[in-house]
Amino acid sequence: MIKKNYVDVEEKQATLMNGREVKDVYVRWLIDTNSGAKNFAMRRFEIKPGGIVPLHNHPEDHEIYVLSGKGKFYDDKGQQEEAKMGDVIYIPPNEKHGIDNLGKDNFVFICLIPYIKK
Amino acid sequence: MIKKNYVDVEEKQATLMNGREVKDVYVRWLIDTNSGAKNFAMRRFEIKPGGIVPLHNHPEDHEIYVLSGKGKFYDDKGQQEEAKMGDVIYIPPNEKHGIDNLGKDNFVFICLIPYIKK
Numbered sequence: 001m002i003k004k005n006y007v008d009v010e011e012k013q014a015t016l017m018n019g020r021e022v023k024d025v026y027v028r029w030l031i032d033t034n035s036g037a038k039n040f041a042m043r044r045f046e047i048k049p050g051g052i053v054p055l056h057n058h059p060e061d062h063e064i065y066v067l068s069g070k071g072k073f074y075d076d077k078g079q080q081e082e083a084k085m086g087d088v089i090y091i092p093p094n095e096k097h098g099i100d101n102l103g104k105d106n107f108v109f110i111c112l113i114p115y116i117k118k
Numbered sequence: 119m120i121k122k123n124y125v126d127v128e129e130k131q132a133t134l135m136n137g138r139e140v141k142d143v144y145v146r147w148l149i150d151t152n153s154g155a156k157n158f159a160m161r162r163f164e165i166k167p168g169g170i171v172p173l174h175n176h177p178e179d180h181e182i183y184v185l186s187g188k189g190k191f192y193d194d195k196g197q198q199e200e201a202k203m204g205d206v207i208y209i210p211p212n213e214k215h216g217i218d219n220l221g222k223d224n225f226v227f228i229c230l231i232p233y234i235k236k
Contacts, residue, residue, distance in 0.1 A: 001197055001199065001207060001209050001213060002208040003191070003199040003205060003207050005206065006205075006206060007204070030183070031206060036208065036210055037179065037181065037208060038179075039158060039234055040181070040230065040232060061157065063149045063160045065124075065148070065162075065183075065228050067185075073119060075119055081119065081121040086124050086125070087121060087124075088122050088123065088148045088149060088160070089119060089120070090119065091119050092154055095119065097119065110183050112160070116157055116234050
């Protein structure tokens with residue numbers, strides 16, 4: 001068993017997704033292959049006020065649990081979902097998705113991504 | 119994209135793990151095959167005060183993020199880890215693990231488990 005706190009994990013600034021600019025997004029890879037995980041990785045995101053993840057996609061799906069703040073998840077087909085603490089988002093493989101922080105505090109969530117692509 | 123809140127998902131009482139009795143443990147399967155997820159499932163556990171998950175194991179690994187309360191994760195080799203909000207636990211495949219609630223409030227965490235076994 002490995003135990004850590006999220007603050008023990010280095011925070012990195014995300015810069016590009018699908019070649020598009022990310023704004024004020026910070027990520028910690030809490031559990032990944034360095035922990036021995038082979039199936040999927042756990043990341044913790046903090047999007048600063050005004051920060052965005054631009055619309056992008058990839059073959060991996062996402063499982064997301066919102067920890068704090070207020071944000072918006074949207075796709076390229078008109079779906080928009082506001083999200084707050086305790087909200088859960090599933091983004092299927094290849095579906096375009098973007099994220100905005102709508103609040104005055106950081107928008108914080110856990111986002112898991114598989115190593116095995118389906 | 120699918121969005122829900124954890125309270126929208128039915129809470130079920132866990133009863134047995136490896137044939138051993140679970141005490142006061144409630145689980146919500148937040149994202150699973152019903153949402154279209156093929157790689158791994160997201161569950162949210164609440165262990166009531168005095169509740170326990172007995173020592174058990176299985177081929178799937180666990181990725182855990184603690185949301186609230188105070189608990190203990192332990193194995194069968196003497197490792198014991200107290201855990202609180204923001205703590206992260208990785209339990210490798212087949213490793214025995216048990217969980218106790220050490221506090222007066224519910225011990226709440228997200229626990230992810232793969233569908234693909236490695």
